Amino acid sequence: xxxxxxxxxxxxxxxxxxxxxxxxxxxxxxxxxxxxxxxxxxxxxxxxxxxxxxxxxxxxxxxxxxxxxxxxxxxxxxxxxxxxxxxxxxxxxxxxxxxxxxxxxxxxxxxxxxxxxxxxxxxxxxxxxxxxxxxxxxxxxxxxxxxxxxxxxxxxxxxxxxxxxxxxxxxxxxxxxxxxxx
Amino acid sequence: xxxxxxxxxxxxxxxxxxxxxxxxxxxxxxxxxxxxxxxxxxxxxxxxxxxxxxxxxxxxxxxxxxxxxxxxxxxxxxxxxxxxxxxxxxxxxxxxxxxxxxxxxxxxxxxxxxxxxxxxxxxxxxxxxxxxxxxxxxxxxxxxxxxxxxxxxxxxxxxxxxxxxxxxxxxxxxxxxxxxxxxxxxxxxxxxxxxxxxxxxxxxxxxxxxxxxxxxxxxxxxxxxxxxxxxxxxxxxxxxxxxxxxxxxxxxxxxxxxxx
Numbered sequence: 001x002x003x004x005x006x007x008x009x010x011x012x013x014x015x016x017x018x019x020x021x022x023x024x025x026x027x028x029x030x031x032x033x034x035x036x037x038x039x040x041x042x043x044x045x046x047x048x049x050x051x052x053x054x055x056x057x058x059x060x061x062x063x064x065x066x067x068x069x070x071x072x073x074x075x076x077x078x079x080x081x082x083x084x085x086x087x088x089x090x091x092x093x094x095x096x097x098x099x100x101x102x103x104x105x106x107x108x109x110x111x112x113x114x115x116x117x118x119x120x121x122x123x124x125x126x127x128x129x130x131x132x133x134x135x136x137x138x139x140x141x142x143x144x145x146x147x148x149x150x151x152x153x154x155x156x157x158x159x160x161x162x163x164x165x166x167x168x169x170x171x172x173x174x175x176x177x178x179x180x181x182x
Numbered sequence: 183x184x185x186x187x188x189x190x191x192x193x194x195x196x197x198x199x200x201x202x203x204x205x206x207x208x209x210x211x212x213x214x215x216x217x218x219x220x221x222x223x224x225x226x227x228x229x230x231x232x233x234x235x236x237x238x239x240x241x242x243x244x245x246x247x248x249x250x251x252x253x254x255x256x257x258x259x260x261x262x263x264x265x266x267x268x269x270x271x272x273x274x275x276x277x278x279x280x281x282x283x284x285x286x287x288x289x290x291x292x293x294x295x296x297x298x299x300x301x302x303x304x305x306x307x308x309x310x311x312x313x314x315x316x317x318x319x320x321x322x323x324x325x326x327x328x329x330x331x332x333x334x335x336x337x338x339x340x341x342x343x344x345x346x347x348x349x350x351x352x353x354x355x356x357x358x359x360x361x362x363x364x365x366x367x368x369x370x371x372x373x374x375x376x377x378x379x380x381x382x383x384x385x386x387x388x389x390x391x392x393x394x395x396x397x398x399x400x401x402x403x404x405x406x407x408x409x410x411x412x413x414x415x416x417x418x419x420x421x422x423x424x425x426x427x428x429x430x431x432x433x434x435x436x437x438x439x440x441x442x
Contacts, residue, residue, distance in 0.1 A: 018252065021252070021256075022256050025253055025256045026260065029257075047257065051250050051253040051254065052250075054253060055249055055250065058249070064207065118239075119243055120236070123236050123239050123240040123243065124240070126237055126240040127240040127241075127243060127244055141237070141241060142241055144205070145205065145234075145241045146238070146241045146242055146245045150206055151202070171198065174233075174234070174237075177237070
């Protein structure tokens with residue numbers, strides 16, 4: 001019974017269901033906080049890390065690194081959280097830890113650095129121009145580069161007749177964006 | 183020869199597709215080798231790849247900010263709900279308090295008319311048998327009892343009066359009845375006063391306990407909503423041949439009692 005509801009959750013996370021996210025957030029919050037506060041960090045930092053942990057957990061799901069819940073979400077959240085707390089405590093450069101988190105209970109390997117922490121000026125410029133692109137383009141690009149959707153899946157979700165039509169649309173969006181940067 | 187043909191196929195494949203396969207993590211081993219080679223040797227390819235990588239980073243940055251704001255919204259929701267539910271609890275508690283107070287006020291102000299007459303006419307008969315002497319050592323139980331009576335500690339007085347040696351004496355029972363009446367325990371008072379009020383011992387009734395008992399019995403019946411019995415007691419008080427105790431008051435009450 002528990003396994004079925006967990007599977008549904010994972011799918012819902014992939015789909016980007018906000019109420020599912022809120023449920024996960026609320027139901028794991030208190031136990032994560034006790035866990036985090038046990039390391040001696042203050043409450044604000046703990047909440048901040050909790051939110052970053054939720055995001056990292058979610059990204060592992062959307063990128064395909066986590067395809068099924070072999071144990072409760074709290075296990076994954078604590079594994080990721082512990083890493084991030086050590087990061088905070090040691091105040092080392094993020095690259096010193098290689099970003100690999102091993103879930104002791106199931107031996108699965110998660111990645112906390114799926115996206116590099118660095119944010120250059122060029123990235124900021126791209127971001128600015130990205131906002132100026134049409135909604136259609138932005139949608140496609142976000143689904144492809146962040147939400148982990150394949151072109152087939154995007155075609156279905158955005159109602160394109162076939163993958164090739166979508167592909168050429170995506171190419172045009174990329175070209176448009178690149179031109180606006182130059 | 184087979185290998186060469188395959189390699190040709192790979193090369194004519196869209197470079198775009200290669201980059202796309204990189205980002206969807208679907209590069210085969212051969213494709214990966216080709217990818218790395220192009221990255222090293224093809225400047226245009228490298229530029230395009232780097233651009234898309236920066237795009238991915240940029241999108242991630244924006245999306246993380248957006249989601250984080252959403253999560254902070256959940257957090258704020260949690261706290262707000264706690265505050266709201268506290269306010270509701272407070273409001274509910276206030277309403278309960280008001281209702282409770284109202285209930286008591288309602289009870290008090292809708293006391294029946296006989297009960298009101300009791301309240302306005304009753305005061306415990308003063309202690310005329312055992313004037314309290316301060317600082318007396320070896321105080322007897324009886325003097326302690328009357329001391330308590332004078333001080334308004336009626337429960338204590340009742341307890342002590344129950345322990346005196348002559349607890350069946352008229353005056354002991356009379357003052358015990360006073361205590362009960364002061365505590366609104368009508369039936370206990372009635373039970374104590376009735377024998378006194380109907381006692382035939384005139385000669386030993388130095389203090390006229392019988393006449394006084396009539397008055398207080400009348401009051402007790404009033405407080406117990408037994409108006410008819412009260413009236414007959416007050417009639418006795420009014421018509422008493424040799425005691426004027428509370429005669430005027432009894433007449434006044436009789437005129438005030440609404441006949442049922």
